[in-house]
Amino acid sequence: MKYRKYILLLVSLSILIGCSFSDSHKLKFAETIDLVGVNWKVNENLGKVFDIDVIGDFVALRNDWGETKLTLIDILHKKQVYNFGKRGDGPSELINPGPIISRSNHFDIFDGSKMALLRYDVDSIISGDSLATQILFQTSLSGIISLVDLQDSNYVASGVFQEGRLCLLDKKGTACAYAGNYPVSENSVEAPFHVLGVAYQSLMCTQPGGRRTALVTRYGGILQIYEWNLLKKTAKEVCYINEFTPKLTTKDVNGTPNFRPNSETRWGYLAVDATDKYIFALYSGRLQQDGNTFHLGNEVHVFDWNGNPCYLLRLDCEGTSLAVKGNKLFVLAEYDNMGNDIVEYNLSLK
Numbered sequence: 001m002k003y004r005k006y007i008l009l010l011v012s013l014s015i016l017i018g019c020s021f022s023d024s025h026k027l028k029f030a031e032t033i034d035l036v037g038v039n040w041k042v043n044e045n046l047g048k049v050f051d052i053d054v055i056g057d058f059v060a061l062r063n064d065w066g067e068t069k070l071t072l073i074d075i076l077h078k079k080q081v082y083n084f085g086k087r088g089d090g091p092s093e094l095i096n097p098g099p100i101i102s103r104s105n106h107f108d109i110f111d112g113s114k115m116a117l118l119r120y121d122v123d124s125i126i127s128g129d130s131l132a133t134q135i136l137f138q139t140s141l142s143g144i145i146s147l148v149d150l151q152d153s154n155y156v157a158s159g160v161f162q163e164g165r166l167c168l169l170d171k172k173g174t175a176c177a178y179a180g181n182y183p184v185s186e187n188s189v190e191a192p193f194h195v196l197g198v199a200y201q202s203l204m205c206t207q208p209g210g211r212r213t214a215l216v217t218r219y220g221g222i223l224q225i226y227e228w229n230l231l232k233k234t235a236k237e238v239c240y241i242n243e244f245t246p247k248l249t250t251k252d253v254n255g256t257p258n259f260r261p262n263s264e265t266r267w268g269y270l271a272v273d274a275t276d277k278y279i280f281a282l283y284s285g286r287l288q289q290d291g292n293t294f295h296l297g298n299e300v301h302v303f304d305w306n307g308n309p310c311y312l313l314r315l316d317c318e319g320t321s322l323a324v325k326g327n328k329l330f331v332l333a334e335y336d337n338m339g340n341d342i343v344e345y346n347l348s349l350k
Contacts, residue, residue, distance in 0.1 A: 031312070035316065037316055055122060056105055068087065098144075183245070217269060310349075319343070
């Protein structure tokens with residue numbers, strides 16, 4: 001097998017890898033704010049929900065609901081709900097929707113199974129159309145986990161790539177350059193890129209109107225900020241914060257080591273969004289153990305675009321995802337007695 005040469009090196013991963021870096025530290029925020037939200041009480045319109053975003057005057061959800069996989073809810077008129085994104089393998093249908101790139105009157109969603117970026121127009125959705133209005137590109141780049149755009153001129157993907165931490169794509173979805181490295185300890189045993197890619201899988205956001213992208217790691221308390229030079233097709237890491245690193249535990253599958261979380265795996269960041277001034281990251285910090293709600297978080301870590309910890313927002317709900325628009329924070333919350341709901345918070349950050 002291609003990665004057989006790494007097997008012996010990975011025998012002692014659980015001992016030698018996954019220890020915190022020497023620069024690991026507990027974050028200290030300038031201010032802690034307790035937030036009280038308003039429940040939308042739209043749980044009857046939510047199926048199996050994975051993500052939340054804001055498009056213009058609507059909240060958008062990745063939401064398995066019958067034959068559709070996406071939902072729009074009017075922020076002001078919450079009874080106006082539109083289910084769309086028809087399930088299927090047709091050119092304008094969805095199989096496996098993933099990262100959402102939002103605009104003011106439309107949004108783009110990457111289908112990991114089709115390896116294609118599809119566009120949906122809000123006006124078409126409101127008029128009852130459940131299909132994508134445009135296929136922006138189909139890429140040959142496999143392994144994409146998160147995807148953001150840089151002012152409509154390029155896209156940045158994070159995922160499982162042999163060539164680097166991040167991949168810069170052009171408007172046609174062609175890989176142009178790779179940048180960044182996985183922030184592994186110098187004392188760690190070398191691991192295959194596919195193990196690192198999954199263990200360090202991260203969600204991304206872009207600074208509106210800027211050239212910076214931020215990554216937050218699911219199985220680690222890690223924030224990285226990169227500034228892109230699109231002319232040179234390069235990226236410089238301008239911030240790296242490490243509270244704790246992923247435990248690189250593996251399981252052998254057909255002779256190849258694969259990353260597998262276990263009861264010692266600690267979850268870090270669950271979701272991220274940004275304004276031009278701040279990065280908002282929903283934080284868990286919990287071990288993946290039975291009875292532990294590791295997939296939920298009630299803290300939002302707020303950083304500026306230089307990586308300075310600014311605010312710790314403590315929520316009155318447990319959330320799986322978040323979105324920010326102006327002075328509004330929207331959290332996809334999960335409750336034992338009613339399933340999912342949306343909770344809206346007012347922000348008054350300086």
